Amino acid sequence: MSTEFDVAIAGGGIAGMSAAAAAARLGRHTLVLTGDVLGGQLISIERIEGFPGFPEGVPGYDLCPMLQEEAESAGAGFMMSSLQRLDPQDGKWRLTTGEGEIVAGAVVLAMGSSLRKLGVPGEARLTGAGVSHCASCDAPLLRNQVVAVVGGGDSAMQEALTLAEQVDKVIMLLRSDALRGQASYRDRVATHPKIEIRLHTVVTEIFGDAKVGGVRLRGAHDDGTTDVAVAGVFAYVGLQPNTGCVADRLKVDGSGLIPTDGSMRAALAGICAAGNVRCRSPYRAASAASDGAAAAATIDRYLTDGTWPGPE
Numbered sequence: 496m497s498t499e500f501d502v503a504i505a506g507g508g509i510a511g512m513s514a515a516a517a518a519a520r521l522g523r524h525t526l527v528l529t530g531d532v533l534g535g536q537l538i539s540i541e542r543i544e545g546f547p548g549f550p551e552g553v554p555g556y557d558l559c560p561m562l563q564e565e566a567e568s569a570g571a572g573f574m575m576s577s578l579q580r581l582d583p584q585d586g587k588w589r590l591t592t593g594e595g596e597i598v599a600g601a602v603v604l605a606m607g608s609s610l611r612k613l614g615v616p617g618e619a620r621l622t623g624a625g626v627s628h629c630a631s632c633d634a635p636l637l638r639n640q641v642v643a644v645v646g647g648g649d650s651a652m653q654e655a656l657t658l659a660e661q662v663d664k665v666i667m668l669l670r671s672d673a674l675r676g677q678a679s680y681r682d683r684v685a686t687h688p689k690i691e692i693r694l695h696t697v698v699t700e701i702f703g704d705a706k707v708g709g710v711r712l713r714g715a716h717d718d719g720t721t722d723v724a725v726a727g728v729f730a731y732v733g734l735q736p737n738t739g740c741v742a743d744r745l746k747v748d749g750s751g752l753i754p755t756d757g758s759m760r761a762a763l764a765g766i767c768a769a770g771n772v773r774c775r776s777p778y779r780a781a782s783a784a785s786d787g788a789a790a791a792a793t794i795d796r797y798l799t800d801g802t803w804p805g806p807e
Contacts, residue, residue: 499598500526502794503590504571505578505740506605508535509780510770512562513787514603519569521795526599527566528592530577534559535607536734536771541631541657543780544679554631558780578606581744581766588765601765601794604741604753605787608734608771613645617701618730625707625727630654634661637727643668643710645698646731649676649778652684654729659689666725668696670715701728736772748774756804759790764803767793 502518504511507529518525537543540555549558567573580591581602588602610628612618618626627633634657642662644655647669655665667674667684672694674681684690693712699720700711709724736751746762747753753761753768761768769786771778776786797803 498596500524500572501600501798502526502603502791503528503588503597503599503601504603504605505590506530506535506603506607506737506770506772507533507563507573508605508607508770508783509537509559509562510607510783510787510790511535511603511605512559512566513784514605514767514769514791515566515571515787516562516569517788517791518603518794519566519571521791523791523795523798525566525571526597527571527573528578528590529573529575530606531575533563536610537780539629539631540653542653546780546784556631562784578604578740581741600798602767603759603787603790603794604738604745604761604766604768604772605770605783605790606737606740606772608736610650610731611733611735613698613701613730613732615698615700617703617707618728621701621703621707621728624705625703626701627727627729628731630657630729633727634658637662639663640726641666641724642727642729643698643723643725644729644731646733647671647674647676647692648731648733649680651729651731652676652680654731655684655690656680656687658727658729659687662727663689665690666723667692668698668710668712669694670697671695698728698730734771734778738772752776758793758804759786760793760804765794765797 501523502525504527537555542552544552576592576594641664695715713720752774759767767790769790770783
C-alpha cells in the first residue's frame with residue numbers, strides 16, 4: 496500500500512465513511528484509518544432513526560457496512576489501524592498509526608467517541624458478565640429478567656426500548672429530574688408498560704459474584720442507599736471524544752472536543768473534524784454524515800487552491 500495520500504481520514508464511523516466516499520468521488524487518493532471496529536458507536540444500535548432514506552429506521556449493523564461499501568466503491572482504501580499521533584511534515588501531515596506512518600495532504604479527524612464509565616465498584620469486574628453497552632447483543636441472554644439502564648438521553652432510551660422487547664422489566668435510573676433527548680423516544684419510553692423510570696437516583700455500586708446480581712442506589716439528594724436486584728446493567732451516561740491522540744497538536748475544549756467553523760475546518764491548515772469529535776455536534780447519525788461530506792468538500796478546495804480558511 497502507498498504511504499502517501501491526498502486525504503487521510505481517522506475513524507471508520509458514519510462521519511469517516513461519508514468523508515471517505517465524498518473525497519474519493521472528488522478524485523482524491525483517500526485512506527481511512529478504521530480502527531479496530533468499523534462503524535463506531537452505532538454499529539451495535541438496533542435502529543437508527545432520522546437517517547435520510549430510511550423512514551422506518553435502519554440497524555447500525557446494516558447502515559455502517561453500507562457506507563463502507565459505498566466508500567470502497569468510490570475508490571477509498573482502508574487500514575485497520577488507529578491514529579496515534581499527528582505531526583506536520585513539509586506542508587503536509589504525517590500520521591503515526593499502529594501499522595507505521597503515512598503522509599497526507601489533508602486530514603479528517605472523525606475518531607468518534609467512547610461511552611463514559613460510571614466509575615463505580617463492580618463495573619469493571621462485571622463487564623461482560625452482565626455489565627454491557629450493547630442491548631441488541633445481550634438482550635437475548637437476559638430474556639424474562641430485570642435489567643437496569645443508567646442514563647436518560649437518546650442512547651439510554653434507545654437501548655431501553657430494545658431491551659424491553661425481550662426482558663421482563665427495564666428500570667431506567669436517572670440522576671436528573673427528567674428524560675432528555677428526542678421527544679419521540681421520551682414518549683415511547685414514558686408510556687411503555689415494561690419500562691420503569693426512577694428519577695434523582697445515583698448508582699453507587701454494581702454487585703454480584705460471577706455475574707451481575709444487582710445495583711446499589713442512593714438518592715441524588717440524600718445519603719440513604721437501597722439495593723435493587725437486576726441481571727444486567729447498561730450505562731449510557733455520556734460520551735468521551737476520542738481526541739487524546741491529537742490533543743497535544745490541536746486545540747480542544749474542556750470536554751476534549753475540537754472547535755471547528757461551519758465548514759468543519761479546525762485551527763490548523765488542512766485539518767477538518769467531523770462527527771462527535773467536534774464542538775457543537777448534534778450527536779445524530781444524519782449530522783455525522785453531513786459533517787463528513789462537508790469536510791471532504793472543504794479539503795478538496797484546500798488541496799486545489801491552498802487557502803485556509805478561504806472564502807465560504
